Amino acid sequence: MSKKALITGITGQDGSYLTEFLLKKKYKVHGIVRRVALEDGNHRLWRLRHILKKITLHPASLESYASLVKIITRTKPDEVYHLGAQSYVDYSFKDEFSTLNTNINGTHYILSAIKEFSPKTKFYFAGSSEMFGKVREVPQSEKTPFYPRSVYGISKVAGYDLTRNYREAYNMYCCSGILFNHESPRRGFEFVTRKITHAVARIKFGLQKDLELGNLDAKRDWGHAEDYVRAMWLMLNQRVPKDYVISTGKQFSVKEFAKLAFELVGLDYKKYVKIQKNLYRPSEVRSLLGNCNKARKELNWKPKYNFKELVADMVKADLEFVKKEGY
Numbered sequence: 001m002s003k004k005a006l007i008t009g010i011t012g013q014d015g016s017y018l019t020e021f022l023l024k025k026k027y028k029v030h031g032i033v034r035r036v037a038l039e040d041g042n043h044r045l046w047r048l049r050h051i052l053k054k055i056t057l058h059p060a061s062l063e064s065y066a067s068l069v070k071i072i073t074r075t076k077p078d079e080v081y082h083l084g085a086q087s088y089v090d091y092s093f094k095d096e097f098s099t100l101n102t103n104i105n106g107t108h109y110i111l112s113a114i115k116e117f118s119p120k121t122k123f124y125f126a127g128s129s130e131m132f133g134k135v136r137e138v139p140q141s142e143k144t145p146f147y148p149r150s151v152y153g154i155s156k157v158a159g160y161d162l163t164r165n166y167r168e169a170y171n172m173y174c175c176s177g178i179l180f181n182h183e184s185p186r187r188g189f190e191f192v193t194r195k196i197t198h199a200v201a202r203i204k205f206g207l208q209k210d211l212e213l214g215n216l217d218a219k220r221d222w223g224h225a226e227d228y229v230r231a232m233w234l235m236l237n238q239r240v241p242k243d244y245v246i247s248t249g250k251q252f253s254v255k256e257f258a259k260l261a262f263e264l265v266g267l268d269y270k271k272y273v274k275i276q277k278n279l280y281r282p283s284e285v286r287s288l289l290g291n292c293n294k295a296r297k298e299l300n301w302k303p304k305y306n307f308k309e310l311v312a313d314m315v316k317a318d319l320e321f322v323k324k325e326g327y
Contacts, residue, residue: 006030006077008062008084008110010055013186014126015083016047018229023054025233030075032068032084035059047186062106065113072113072121079236081124082110082159086152096151103155104162111166111174122173122236125163128156129180129221129247129288139221139291142178142245149285164243173241177232180247180290183310184225185317193222193314196258201318203272204265207327210272214279216255219287223248224305224313234299247290248303257311264315 005022009015010031019029036044045052058075060067062084072080084106086099107125114121132140133149148154160176167174187194192213202208223246231246255269262269295301305313 002026002028003078004028004030004075005079005081006032006071006075007081008032008106009126010057010083011044011047012083013047013184013188013225014182014229014232015081016186017184017226018081018083018232019048019051019055021229021233023051029055030071030077031055031057032060032062032071033057034061062102062109065109068109069113069117072110073117076118077121079122079124080110080114081126081232081236082107083126085126085155099151100155103152104158107159107162111162111172115166115170115172119170119172122241123163123166123175124232124236125159125174125176126232127160127176127178127243128153129178129290130285131157131160131178132288133285135287138287139247139249139289140245141291142243142294153285160243167241173236175235175241176243177228177235178243178245178290179228179231180221180223180245180288182223182225182228182246183314185314185321186225187314192254193257194318196254196261197311197314197318198322199272200261200265200267200315201322202327203267204319205322207322210274211258212274212276212279213254213258214276215284216258216273216275217253217286218284219251219253219289221247221249221251221288221290222257222307222310223303224310227303227305231295231299231301234295234301238299242294242298244295244299245290245292246295246301247292248307249290249292250307251287251289252307260308260311261315264312265319 085103130153131146134147163174183193199211
């Protein structure tokens with residue numbers, strides 16, 4: 001009998017890769033989407049367009065406990081992957097209230113709905129390296145204290161603590177993946193990596209003159225989303241639920257990302273990148289580097305993509321996108 005999975009945030013980068021992964025493992029996949037996504041499918045469901053007929057989508061809001069209870073009760077999923085959130089860090093500085101409301105209450109509502117109406121369901125929470133923020137040690141592991149530097153990071157720490165508390169208080173199978181930055185051609189245009197690769201393609205085709213960026217010296221541990229969704233599934237298929245850091249263990253700056261992206265199309269980034277101070281965060285996270293030894297040992301997980309392959313995959317996809325779409 002096929003397992004059932006329910007994914008929040010199914011329309012996003014991670015949700016789409018995870019859906020493909022689970023379908024290959026013969027899961028029946030259900031997803032929670034905003035009603036507006038169903039009304040504007042071409043724009044909001046583009047990452048799922050090729051597999052829409054293979055999955056079941058349910059309109060609901062993470063801010064509505066009643067709608068989540070209804071879906072949990074109806075589907076009785078074996079596994080819930082809670083990926084849905086206001087996940088753009090810069091926006092969290094502009095709208096703290098909706099970020100906190102969606103991210104904290106949404107996590108709490110789903111955990112409560114599972115506890116009350118489907119207690120055997122396994123729950124995965126999408127944590128973030130932004131929880132480490134102003135890092136207390138390098139590299140960061142599961143034992144590193146959190147010091148978030150954004151409302152987004154704060155909301156993720158709260159979700160992490162809620163998940164741990166439900167595991168310990170109610171003996172539920174709940175775990176968190178503390179995922180470091182993971183990118184792909186399906187990344188949203190507002191994120192710096194996609195902003196870079198899309199601009200590189202537009203500049204190459206003569207559609208754009210330069211690229212405005214903020215802090216080029218910010219360093220991140222960048223992996224490929226396709227690798228990271230595999231780790232999510234591994235976490236929910238262990239005998240005992242635990243929390244894991246998922247990362248590559250290697251670090252590169254925004255400058256190095258931009259330099260490589262431009263080099264891949266034969267251009268010098270220095271001629272095109274313009275620094276804009278207004279693009280700096282109010283409280284910057286300067287450096288994130290993960291220690292994923294626990295995941296490598298206990299989950300037998302390791303990334304397939306390296307940094308250069310990730311950037312090349314994104315640049316290639318954006319060259320094809322701009323050539324086809326013209327923007």
